Amino acid sequence: MVAVLCYGAAVLAQASDDTVQLLNRIVAASNATRPETARAVHDRCLELGEEVAARPAMVPAQRLALQAEVEACLFHALSAGQFSDAAGDACGHHFRFATLLAQAIAETEAVARGDGAPVKVMRDRLQRAGEIGAQLGCRGDYAGLLTEPAVYSGGVAAVAQGVPDNALLAAIASTTRTPDAPETWLAACRRHGDTVARRSAFDFVERAYFEAQVQNCIATAMVASKVADATGDACAYHYVYAEKLVLALLFDMELGFFDAGFREQARGELRLAIRQGPRMGCQEDFAALALD
Numbered sequence: 001m002v003a004v005l006c007y008g009a010a011v012l013a014q015a016s017d018d019t020v021q022l023l024n025r026i027v028a029a030s031n032a033t034r035p036e037t038a039r040a041v042h043d044r045c046l047e048l049g050e051e052v053a054a055r056p057a058m059v060p061a062q063r064l065a066l067q068a069e070v071e072a073c074l075f076h077a078l079s080a081g082q083f084s085d086a087a088g089d090a091c092g093h094h095f096r097f098a099t100l101l102a103q104a105i106a107e108t109e110a111v112a113r114g115d116g117a118p119v120k121v122m123r124d125r126l127q128r129a130g131e132i133g134a135q136l137g138c139r140g141d142y143a144g145l146l147t148e149p150a151v152y153s154g155g156v157a158a159v160a161q162g163v164p165d166n167a168l169l170a171a172i173a174s175t176t177r178t179p180d181a182p183e184t185w186l187a188a189c190r191r192h193g194d195t196v197a198r199r200s201a202f203d204f205v206e207r208a209y210f211e212a213q214v215q216n217c218i219a220t221a222m223v224a225s226k227v228a229d230a231t232g233d234a235c236a237y238h239y240v241y242a243e244k245l246v247l248a249l250l251f252d253m254e255l256g257f258f259d260a261g262f263r264e265q266a267r268g269e270l271r272l273a274i275r276q277g278p279r280m281g282c283q284e285d286f287a288a289l290a291l292d
Contacts (some may be wrong), residue, residue: 015170019058022051023066030073033160038081045073061107064100071097081134088248091133092243092289095140096250102145103204139232139240141211144197163262164206168195174215185225189217205248205257209266212244216273223280235282242273242289249291267292 029044032064049070052063071093078090087093105122123146130142163169175188193214219237222228249266251256258266270291277286 017054019062019066022055023069026066026073027070030069031092033073033076033080035080035082038077038083042074042077042081042085045070045077048073059107061104064107066103068097068100068104071100080166086214086288087292088243088246089285089288091136091138091140093248094129094133094136094138095142095243096247098126098140098142098145098206099247100132101126101129133244139236139243162257162259164209165199168192168199168210169213172210172217175217185221185230186218186227189214189221192217203255203257204251205255208244208251210247212241212248215241215244235277235280235284238277238282239282239284239286240272242277242286245270245273246289246291 026045026048028047029041033041049067052066052070054263055063058066074085074087075090075093075097078093084090084092087096101122103231105119105126108122109119126142126146129292130146133140133142172189172192175185175192193211196202196210196214199207199210202210215237219234219241222234222237228234245266249263249270252263252266270289274290
């Protein structure tokens with residue numbers, strides 16, 4: 001509770017009283033989580049998330065801070081109740097919490113004017129989120145959030161609505177369509193991952209979508225070659241592929257990056273990934289990732 005309040009104070013120092021009260025209500029709901037109250041808390045978290053969405057006047061850092069707390073609230077509810085919801089499992093919500101926190105850090109750094117105290121509090125919390133994610137066995141790239149959080153509002157404003165980078169998309173797709181030896185194929189997929197990681201101009205929708213394509217590239221190569229590596233097998237990568245698609249679509253709901261045609265294409269891609277998981281013999285709960 002103390003860490004959350006310190007974090008809230010750091011980000012919402014200039015917020016209106018009703019915004020601070022909304023933060024307090026989100027934190028109170030999260031703190032009320034018990035196994036027997038988990039379902040009710042989950043519903044309350046969703047209601048509070050809708051309240052955040054209905055307040056368009058907040059500056060980005062404040063909005064991101066509240067959205068992060070809603071995801072933390074949902075994580076606690078799903079974790080305590082041992083269930084998943086339409087947006088994913090407890091790990092999915094925990095990684096979205098960490099992602100939103102990283103975005104709030106980027107926004108706060110942009111307006112901190114040399115005051116490093118708020119950012120330090122937030123980075124300490126993000127560091128702890130990565131440690132908790134590892135303890136829970138969550139597969140999100142928490143380390144990437146710590147080292148290079150993207151800028152939220154500026155990045156979005158600079159990107160026109162439409163489809164992701166066609167050249168990069170074609171390059172990744174050609175890797176899976178014309179594979180060489182398994183080792184060469186996997187190496188090419190990982191090089192695409194390095195390319196995506198270096199693209200600082202990506203907005204959150206585009207980054208999540210391309211991270212999904214890299215995961216799919218690796219999963220497809222592993223299926224064809226019947227190999228695994230230290231971080232997982234084909235099923236593990238296929239599941240993260242589906243998770244990243246969900247993340248891209250959730251970001252798109254707010255940021256509106258995809259045009260209508262590509263948005264439906266991405267949704268179709270997610271539906272196919274969800275169907276393919278069980279057909280591959282994967283044990284992960286793909287059905288919980290469905291958005292429609």
